[in-house]
Amino acid sequence: MSGSPYAPNTETDTSEMLDAVGVSDVEELFDIPEPVRFDGEFDIESRSEPAVLNMVSDMLGNNDDMTEFLGRGYYDHYVPSVVDRLSLRSEFLTSYTQYQPEVTQGFLQALFEYQSILVELTGLPVANASMYDAASGLAEAALLASRIRDADGTDVLVPEYVREERVSVLENYVAGHDIHVKRVGTADGTLDIDALTAAVDEDTLMVYAESPTTRGTIEEHLAEIGEIAHENDAMFTVASDPVAMSILEAPGDLGADVVVGDAVLGMPNAYGMGLGIFATRDDYLRHVPGRLIGIGEDQDGKRAFTLTLQTREQHIRRERATSNICTNQAWVALRTAIHAASLGPDGLVDLAEQMVELPRDLAAQLDALPGIEAPIHDRHHFREFVARTEAPASEIVAALEDEGFAVQAVDDHELQFTVTETNEHAVDDLIAAVEEVVA
């Protein structure tokens, strides 16, 4: 009867099972009233595996083959082959949430190690076992702030450089609560301290900053921003990423109460799919969203790993849970941990140094061209920078698109260029194309 390539019962099995159940036809088992029955016709053709492979490869083959110099929060780093080889083992890929810890020690240990790597990078003692993305991390930080703060603050202050998409997710998460998102001005690509000082008051619930920012600048005044937030009893949340945090001073050491961000390591350029990170202070442990892996002892007194503090979670606390997260990004967290461990501290620091040097070199080459000034912010940059153009940026983008390069226009006369180890080889060709286009 099976009728599906992934349902193994033979006709003999089926008839024995029907006998055991005491019906003559499987249809008798469906307790569905006649008016809402459906006839099973979706008009979806059944295909063989090679036919599906061809269908999808034909579809995706319609994408233009372009060299991307895009970033603004999502970055392509080389993922070592060993990450695929290990993470694709079915014991990792096809397991479920570790509700029976005795038989899932392997994944639990891997997630515990992931949490530990984030503790080192963020400088904060508690990291959860993953968020969907940086945007949901930011949003959960705002909800956490509203739970823990004694005063009556309702405003979340967000710099103008933050991606609109990230702010939109934040606004959706806080819409049902008495929390309001307000924008704070920026100066030369980073948060304007004077504007922040003017904006912060007793209504401030949380101050948010990024380093590196969406415009590629390194925020040089994180400690000062944190002090301004704390003087007003507001929480301080910083977004960063594991590569940047490998050389930048740990946000936790600069006063951040929460660190969020996109993990960047572990995933190839996957059309925006990745992993959000979330770390915070011990004080907020019982308010942390999502899963936490802890260490305990088994009945032989041996060290063992388990999901812990589950009384915060939705399956126990229901509408009073710290968040609704159930499925998260655990497998991506595993990949991130393998990637980080494969680089080691040496490799991570090397990579981070390249992320300072590559944009510096690219900016210098662009700056030498007529009609373009790069970078426009007199700041230290990480992976990317904004350049000013004489010609309208959209025209340059369109012309570069014809040459096979994808670059982002961020304003009428502003272009943003992102360079990592995966597109570094194409820098000379890009420079040649830009020179031709702006000429």
Add this chain to the structure above:
Amino acid sequence: MRHYDQARFHDDEGPEYEPLLSEKFGTEQAVEDTPLPDELTRDSLELPAPAEPELSRHYVRLSQQNYAIETGPYPLGSCTMKFNPPFTEDVAADPNGMVHPDRPGETIQGNLELLYTLQEYLAEIGGMDAVTLQPPAGAAGEFTGNRIAAAYHEANGEGHRSEVVVPDTAHGTNPASAAMAGYDVVEIPSGEDGRVDLDALEAAVGDDTALFMLTNPNTLGLFERDIEDIAEIVHEAGGLVYYDGANLNALLGRARPGDMGYDIMHYNVHKTFATPHGGGGPGAGPVGVVDELTEFLPTPQVREQDGGEGYELFEPAQTIGKVHNYQGNWLVLIKAMAYIARLGDEGLCATSANAVLNANYLATQIDLDIPFEPFHHEFVASAGDLDASDMAKRMLDFGVHPPTTKWPEIVSQALMTEPTEGESKETLDLLAEAFKAAKRSDEEALSSAPHRTTARRIDQADAARNPRLSWQALDEN
């Protein structure tokens, strides 16, 4: 009887466990002479540095200490853990689909066509008019559905509607998602037959009701036969009806939420369409809506361009905005699309038939009381005088994963069991044998189980009382 010995790695004189990376390969690297000023940089970075052969052995050993669907059956009720055909991994690995999310739509027609195709498949399967693929998990889909309902009521001048109604058997994510969206949660008791009590529903809905959230079959595996009346009661009160897609596996091709009167639904592609669950994710939680709600979907949506010349992204007129920074969990969406395309009409219908037959057959073989029926793809048995957790731990000794335990609470010592369509009769017999062997185990064997797993029974209460969540925390003790 099959027995199970799980991998354990330990030394005679060393630790009795696989050491942490930091315990084997911890190193501290000074961070100096960077291209940045010293005041911006950290002094050192302390992380493990295994060479690749050592790294590989570490993670292979960890993998061997982990139960998965290829290890054996995984009948976790409501979680729908079934076989994931490996070819979908190859489909998802197509390098042409690995593009940056900021690429303009006209340069990534392939990605847009794939998203559009999946949107159309899901709309057809659910009987919905439009689908967003953006939510990155089922609970994120629930939250998105709640936000859509809020935007709809607001647009109709009914922003005062402040309550979401859920049955007491609802998944915990339902009330948690509604609360995150700012709603007050009203829980109604189930009726004597384990289904929605229409009188209780009638009494609970009114001018304040925004949404009623209900899976069907419900979490006891029972079909809500009164679904048309349920939808009418909620609609009469001005509320919307939400379908939690966790149990869609049982209905594929047999009934559609849209035809039953549901207005909003989410799909758990990692349950219904066998995209791997990755030890806790990623999943994806697309949301389908009926016509009058399509304008409120997250932005962007994909549509065919006029004249059929390709696809374009657009912003729905009254969009709620975004629920994911980018386009959701792209690789999971590819796998879901490939799985549906592989099965087609015939395979999708066969899925529900086999899932329902397997559940019904297993139920006849386990010799436990099953208080509510007739059930579809999952059933809730009672462990009776035994502790359901003990039963579950004992089952681990026989090489099978136990069912979901002690939930829903309306069944005493519940064992919520869902074998899925992917198991053969032979495996179901093995599972049944494990249930029976666990049940007839003596008290000592039950209370001390499991015996041959990587770890013995773990004191979870103690782990929560004394949280140690990183290797740094271990060093402090």
